Amino acid sequence: METLDLVVVGSGIAGLAAAKTYHQLNPEKTLAILEAAADLGGVWTKGRLYPGLKSNNMLGTYEYPDFPMDTETFGVKSGEHIPGIVMYQYLAKYAEKFDIADKIRYQHKVLTAEHQDSSSSGGWILTVVNNGKEKSLRSSRLILATGLTSEPFLPDFRGQESFGAPLFQTASFQKHACTLDTAKSVTVFGGTKSAWDAVYAYATRGIKVDWVIRETGHGPIWQAPPYVTPLKKWLEKLVNTRMLTWFSPCIWGFAGGYNAIRDFYHGTAVGRAIANAFWSILGNDVITLNKYDSHPETKKLKPWSHPMFTASSFSILNYPTDFFDLVRDGTVKVHIADITHLSPRSVHLSDGTQLPTDLLCCATGWKHVPPVRFFPDGIDRELGLPHDPTKTLLFTKDALEKADDEILSRFPRLRDQPVQNPKLKSPLDTEGLSSTDKVTPYTPLTPFILYHFMIPPTNKFLQTRDIAFAGYCQNFSTAIMAHVQALWITAFFDDQLPGKTLPPLKRRLYSSEPVEDVKSLEAIEYETVLYSRFGKWRYPAGRGAQQPDFVFDALPYLDLLVSDLGLKVHRKKGWFAELSDPYGPEDYRDLVGEFVDSVEARKD
Structure with a gap:
C-alpha cells in the first residue's frame, strides 16, 4: 500500500493553497492532491465554466497574496470582473509556479477515510476510485478541501x-x-x-x-x-x-x-x-x-x-x-x-x-456534508462534522445554552431575529418533491463544529493532529482566507503554533501543571461551540446555522488566524490607513516568510 505524508482532497482554491504551503514548508515530505474531476479548479474547473461565468470580485481582490493576477499575463484590466476561464488559467499557473501541479492525481475520487485509532500518531487509510477501480493508500495527515460547493443538490420532482x-x-x-x-x-x-x-x-x-x-x-x-x-x-x-x-x-x-x-x-x-x-x-x-x-x-x-x-x-x-x-x-x-x-x-x-x-x-444549492465517508462509524461527531442530533452530540445542551446566553448578552441586537418569510419551508417539504428525495442534505443535522472552522475540537484529534478542513467558510475573501488557513493548518500539523493558540504536543491538554497562555481543552471546546453557534443568530438569512457563512466578519476572522500564528494583526502603515484603507491580498503577501522568521526566533 502506498504511504504518503499528506493527502489533500480537492484542487480548488483552498486545496491548492493548502498543498502549496505544506510543500513550501516541508519540501522533503511526500504529498498527493486527489481530485475527483478531470481538471483542477474546483468551482473554476473547465467542466463547470458555464457561458458568461465571471467572478463576483474584480481584479485585485480575488487572488492569492503571493501570486498576483497581473493584467499583462491574464488580460484582465482594473475594474473588470474575472472570466471563469481566466480563473482556471490562474489556478493552473499557481500550481505550476509552486511545484504542486505534478502532485495532482485527476479522476481520483476519495470514497472513504478510516482513522487509524490503534496508532498513537493516528493517520488515515483512504479508499480511492480511479477509472472504475478501487485502491487504498495510507496518509499520515489529511486535509479535506472539498469545500461547500462540491456536490450539487438536484431535487427529485414529482412527474x-x-x-x-x-x-x-x-x-x-x-x-x-x-x-x-x-x-x-x-x-x-x-x-x-x-x-x-x-x-x-x-x-x-x-x-x-x-x-x-x-x-x-x-x-x-x-x-x-x-x-x-x-x-x-x-x-x-x-x-x-x-x-x-x-x-x-x-x-x-x-x-x-x-x-x-x-x-x-x-x-x-x-x-x-x-x-x-x-x-x-x-x-x-x-x-x-x-x-x-x-x-x-x-x-x-x-x-x-x-x-x-x-x-x-x-x-x-x-x-x-x-x-x-x-x-x-x-x-x-x-x-x-x-x-x-x-x-x-x-x-x-x-x-x-x-x-x-x-x-x-x-439553482438549488449544494449538499452541506463532505463527500467523503469517515470510519469508524460515529467518528463524524468526534470530527466536528454535521451529525445526527438524535444521537450522541459533540456538545451538551448546557454548552449550547451557555453559548447562546453569551452571544445574546454581548449582542442584544441579535435577539430581534428577522422573519423574512413566514411561509418558509425546507425544499423537501414542498409539494413538488417526491418522497424518495427526503434524505440528505436536508435531513436535519448539526452544523459544522470545528475549532476556528478548521480542525476537530476533540482531545484525540488535537493530539494526533492528522486532519484539517480547508475552505469550509463562505465569504468575499476566498483567496486570502485560503492562503492564511493553509499556513495555519501547516503550523498546526508541524506543532509550530504558539502555545497561547493551542498547547504544544509535548504538553498534555489535561495537564494540571499551570502554563501561562496555554488553552485548556475545555476552553478550546467552548470557543468552538460559541463560534459555531454564533452563525445561527448572526446570519439566519444565510447559511450561518449550518456552516461558517459571513461577509463583514471576514477581516476579523483573518485577524484571528494571524494572531494565532503569532504574527502582526494590524498590517497597515499608520493608524488612519489601518482604519480606512481596505485590506487586500497585498497585505498578506509576506505572511509565510514572516512565520518562518518567527519560528526561528522562537527557537533562539
Whole structure:
C-alpha cells in the first residue's frame, strides 16, 4: 500500500493553497492532491465554466497574496470582473509556479477515510476510485478541501420521469450549453446567484425565460452593483475596511482590537442605533440603485431578507449589460411560487400556472456534508462534522445554552431575529418533491463544529493532529482566507503554533501543571461551540446555522488566524490607513516568510 505524508482532497482554491504551503514548508515530505474531476479548479474547473461565468470580485481582490493576477499575463484590466476561464488559467499557473501541479492525481475520487485509532500518531487509510477501480493508500495527515460547493443538490420532482426535456442543476450548465442555441423558452428555478447567471445567459440570447422563485424559500438574494453607498465604494473592499467591520456584531471581533468601539456599537443603545443606520443605508442604497420598485416585475426581485442578517448570498451584478432591462422588456417573467409537479415539457406551479418549457434549470444549492465517508462509524461527531442530533452530540445542551446566553448578552441586537418569510419551508417539504428525495442534505443535522472552522475540537484529534478542513467558510475573501488557513493548518500539523493558540504536543491538554497562555481543552471546546453557534443568530438569512457563512466578519476572522500564528494583526502603515484603507491580498503577501522568521526566533 502506498504511504504518503499528506493527502489533500480537492484542487480548488483552498486545496491548492493548502498543498502549496505544506510543500513550501516541508519540501522533503511526500504529498498527493486527489481530485475527483478531470481538471483542477474546483468551482473554476473547465467542466463547470458555464457561458458568461465571471467572478463576483474584480481584479485585485480575488487572488492569492503571493501570486498576483497581473493584467499583462491574464488580460484582465482594473475594474473588470474575472472570466471563469481566466480563473482556471490562474489556478493552473499557481500550481505550476509552486511545484504542486505534478502532485495532482485527476479522476481520483476519495470514497472513504478510516482513522487509524490503534496508532498513537493516528493517520488515515483512504479508499480511492480511479477509472472504475478501487485502491487504498495510507496518509499520515489529511486535509479535506472539498469545500461547500462540491456536490450539487438536484431535487427529485414529482412527474419528472415524463418531463421529456433537459432537467439539470446549474453545476451542469456547461454540459447543456447547446440549449442556448436550440431552446425557445426555458424555466429557471431558484433565486441564488447561479440562477441570475442562467437567466441572464438565456435571456441575452433572446430566449423567453420563466423564472420561478419559491414562495416558501428565502427569496431573491441581494444583488448589489459593484460600487455601493453614497460614496460609491468598491463592495468587496468595503467589507474589508476595518472601521466598517465594527458595525457587524462579531463574536471573534476582539481579534482585531478596538474593542471599546465595538462594545459601544453593540453594547449601548446609542451605538446600536448608529449600527442600524449603517445597515439601513447600505440596504436602501442597493434597492435604490437597482430601481426595484420602478416596474412590477423587477419589484418581485427585491430581497426579502434584512441586509445585516445576509451573508455570502449577498452577491454582485457583474454583467456587461443591465440585467433588469431583460425583466422590464418581458424577456424574463418572474413567478413567486413553488413547483408542484412536472408533466411532458411543462412545469406546474402552486398558483395554478402551467409553464410550457424546453428545459428546467435548477439553482438549488449544494449538499452541506463532505463527500467523503469517515470510519469508524460515529467518528463524524468526534470530527466536528454535521451529525445526527438524535444521537450522541459533540456538545451538551448546557454548552449550547451557555453559548447562546453569551452571544445574546454581548449582542442584544441579535435577539430581534428577522422573519423574512413566514411561509418558509425546507425544499423537501414542498409539494413538488417526491418522497424518495427526503434524505440528505436536508435531513436535519448539526452544523459544522470545528475549532476556528478548521480542525476537530476533540482531545484525540488535537493530539494526533492528522486532519484539517480547508475552505469550509463562505465569504468575499476566498483567496486570502485560503492562503492564511493553509499556513495555519501547516503550523498546526508541524506543532509550530504558539502555545497561547493551542498547547504544544509535548504538553498534555489535561495537564494540571499551570502554563501561562496555554488553552485548556475545555476552553478550546467552548470557543468552538460559541463560534459555531454564533452563525445561527448572526446570519439566519444565510447559511450561518449550518456552516461558517459571513461577509463583514471576514477581516476579523483573518485577524484571528494571524494572531494565532503569532504574527502582526494590524498590517497597515499608520493608524488612519489601518482604519480606512481596505485590506487586500497585498497585505498578506509576506505572511509565510514572516512565520518562518518567527519560528526561528522562537527557537533562539
